[in-house]
Each structure stands twice: as structure tokens, then as C-alpha cells.
Amino acid sequence: MSGMEQDPEVPARVREVIAAAGVTQREFARRIVMDPSKLSRSLGGTRRFTAAELARIADTADVDAAWLLGTRGGADPTAPRPEAAPRGRRAAAPPEGRPLQIIRETVRLIADHGFHAVRVQDIAKACETSTAAIHYHFPGRDDLLEAAARWCMDEDTARRAARIAEAADAADELRQLIELQTPRTTRQRDQWSVWLDLWAEAARSTAVGRLHTEYYRQWRDTVADVVRRGVAQRVFRPVDPDAAALHLTALIDGLATQVLAAAPEGPGTRPDDMHAALLAHVDATLTAH
Incomplete structure (x- = not known):
């Protein structure tokens, strides 16, 4: 690669x-x-x-x-999530895979019910295990929620690295990042739902919120670095990379929130609408014609 x-x-x-x-x-x-x-x-x-x-x-x-x-x-x-397993069968989860299963189910429950509504009992039920087994891997609820937040961030970072690894230039890198941030799949929507809850935690200056704040700073720096390379490659106009990253990430956040708020089959902002709007913004403000 x-x-x-x-x-x-x-x-x-x-x-x-x-x-x-x-x-x-x-x-x-x-x-x-x-x-x-x-x-x-x-x-x-x-x-x-x-x-x-x-x-x-x-x-x-x-x-x-x-x-x-x-x-x-x-x-x-x-291994499939419990809700995806055929009725009457237990979800496959080998003992060594239990921590990962716990984290994934925690993320799903946060996305479905909200950060503060998720209880250890709910996670244990989703994993078809006991609360004691959950506490064995994650002694406290805060430990588990922080692990879930870090897992989302690791996933996003890994996908981001894969997306841009073979981009032809900075303009292509930015298009790949935009596609990655467009909540089309169930997992992308789940992670965006978790992000929304983490923003609220960040406003309260909790440990998880501070973790999210630091990660978001890194994400914005990534976008700024791509813009900076694009300016050097002359595929982007000579703009302020940090200001451009601030505007683009804010637009991504606002549009993604609208996509999540819209009914899947009803009126409202769709993923394709978000994607088109972001590309139009890049073309109008960054692309060197």
C-alpha cells in the first residue's frame, strides 16, 4: 500500500x-x-x-x-451484533473478543439512546452476559464510556488514513475526507450520534468531553494540513489553511446534524444533499480554477 x-x-x-x-x-x-x-x-x-x-x-x-x-x-x-443474529441464536463472541463486543454494543446503545441513558445493565443485556463480566473488563462506567469514545476515534482515524493514502493530490484527499464524513452507513450514523453526545460532554468539561475536544483539534488540523498541501500543489487557491479548515469542519458538522435529524425516508437533508453541498463549498472557496 x-x-x-x-x-x-x-x-x-x-x-x-x-x-x-x-x-x-x-x-x-x-x-x-x-x-x-x-x-x-x-x-x-x-x-x-x-x-x-x-x-x-x-x-x-x-x-x-x-x-x-x-x-x-x-x-x-x-461477529454479528446481537440484533443482527438469527432469532433464537446467541451472538457469536469468543472470550478474547468480549472487550471489543462490549465497546461496540456501548457505541450502538449510545447512538440509540444517548450518552447518559446507557446503563451497564443495558450493555450486559445487549452482550448477553452479566454486569460482573462487563466490570471485569471495564471497572467503572466512565472507563467503559471513555473506551467507547476512543474506539470511535480509532475507527475514524484508521478509515481516514486508508481513504487518503492513495489520493492523487490534496484535492482528492479532501474529497475522500468529505465522503468519509457523510453519514451514509449505519455505522457512520451511529458514530455521528455518539459525536453529538460527546459535544455536550465537552461543554461540561468532563473527562470524555476533554478527550473529544483534543480529538476534534486533531481532526481540524488534519483538514488544515490537506488544504496547506493543496495550496502548495496549486490545486487550491492561496487561502489561510486554518480558517478554511474551521469553515469546512463547521459546515460538515452542521450538515451532518441535519442529516441525522431528517427521517430516513421523509423530507429533510439527505446524505447526497450534504455531500453535494460540501463539494460545492470546496469548489467555490478552495478550488483553483
């Missing part, structure tokens, strides 16, 4: 993902918009997956991007 070494275990992880999807290799290639022969060679070890391909695999299969990319250790996260 451009700019990074590929973890030698990546092909094996992708095979696990395909097996969990329950489809043929050719059908999976179609779903991730990849040539079947390239997928076959990558799985066989004669060709490396590109970062963009791995990002599409993570998004399509709804698995942890950091695990798939090999940027974070951990157990197999491809």
Missing part, C-alpha cells in the same frame, strides 16, 4: 470477512467494486490490497477498519 507496509495477516482477515458475509468471492468482489482477479491475487498473496480497497471492504462488511488494516491489535470483530 502506498506510504505504509501491509500487515501480512491482512489477506487472512479479508478471508474471514468474506466467510462471515456468506457470499462467494466473486460476489464479494462485486460488492466492493473490485476486479475478481485482483481480489483473488490479493487473497493469494501475489498482490497487496490497496488502502482504498481495504477501506471499502471495512465499510461494506461493517467491520473494524483498524483491525482489518492491522493498525490495532484485537480479536476478530466480524
Whole structure:
């Protein structure tokens, strides 16, 4: 992969993902918009997956991007969520994968019910385990909520790195970041819902809120760095990168909030509307014509 070494275990992880999807290799290639022969060679070890391909695999299969990319250790996260498991069957979760399952369910519950409404009992029920088992891995509720926040941030960082790793120039990098921030998938919507709750925590200066504030500063710096490279490459106008990042991230936040507030099938701001508005903003304020 451009700019990074590929973890030698990546092909094996992708095979696990395909097996969990329950489809043929050719059908999976179609779903991730990849040539079947390239997928076959990558799985066989004669060709490396590109970062963009791995990002599409993570998004399509709804698995942890950091695990798939090999940027974070951990157990197999491809086990279905409890609500996705066939009725009457327990969700698959090997003992070594329990902390990851707990964190994912915590994120889902926060997205569904709000930060302060989630109780340890609710998480234990979703994981089909006891509160004692939850406390074994996360002694206090605050520890668990902070771990959930960090997991969201790690996921976003891993996907961001994969998206921009093979961009042709800074303009393409910015388009990839915009696509990543557009809440199209269930996971993206869940994470945006968590972000909204974390903003409220940040306003109260709690530990989780401070964590979010620091992460958001890093996110804005990332956008500013992309704009700065674009100015140097002359694909962007000679603008103030920090001011441009402030305006763009604020627009992303506002539009994403409108998308989440809109009914899925009803009137309101749709993901495509948000995406188009952001690209129009970049074209009007940054693109060097």
C-alpha cells in the first residue's frame, strides 16, 4: 500500500470477512467494486490490497477498519451484533473478543439512546452476559464510556488514513475526507450520534468531553494540513489553511446534524444533499480554477 507496509495477516482477515458475509468471492468482489482477479491475487498473496480497497471492504462488511488494516491489535470483530443474529441464536463472541463486543454494543446503545441513558445493565443485556463480566473488563462506567469514545476515534482515524493514502493530490484527499464524513452507513450514523453526545460532554468539561475536544483539534488540523498541501500543489487557491479548515469542519458538522435529524425516508437533508453541498463549498472557496 502506498506510504505504509501491509500487515501480512491482512489477506487472512479479508478471508474471514468474506466467510462471515456468506457470499462467494466473486460476489464479494462485486460488492466492493473490485476486479475478481485482483481480489483473488490479493487473497493469494501475489498482490497487496490497496488502502482504498481495504477501506471499502471495512465499510461494506461493517467491520473494524483498524483491525482489518492491522493498525490495532484485537480479536476478530466480524461477529454479528446481537440484533443482527438469527432469532433464537446467541451472538457469536469468543472470550478474547468480549472487550471489543462490549465497546461496540456501548457505541450502538449510545447512538440509540444517548450518552447518559446507557446503563451497564443495558450493555450486559445487549452482550448477553452479566454486569460482573462487563466490570471485569471495564471497572467503572466512565472507563467503559471513555473506551467507547476512543474506539470511535480509532475507527475514524484508521478509515481516514486508508481513504487518503492513495489520493492523487490534496484535492482528492479532501474529497475522500468529505465522503468519509457523510453519514451514509449505519455505522457512520451511529458514530455521528455518539459525536453529538460527546459535544455536550465537552461543554461540561468532563473527562470524555476533554478527550473529544483534543480529538476534534486533531481532526481540524488534519483538514488544515490537506488544504496547506493543496495550496502548495496549486490545486487550491492561496487561502489561510486554518480558517478554511474551521469553515469546512463547521459546515460538515452542521450538515451532518441535519442529516441525522431528517427521517430516513421523509423530507429533510439527505446524505447526497450534504455531500453535494460540501463539494460545492470546496469548489467555490478552495478550488483553483
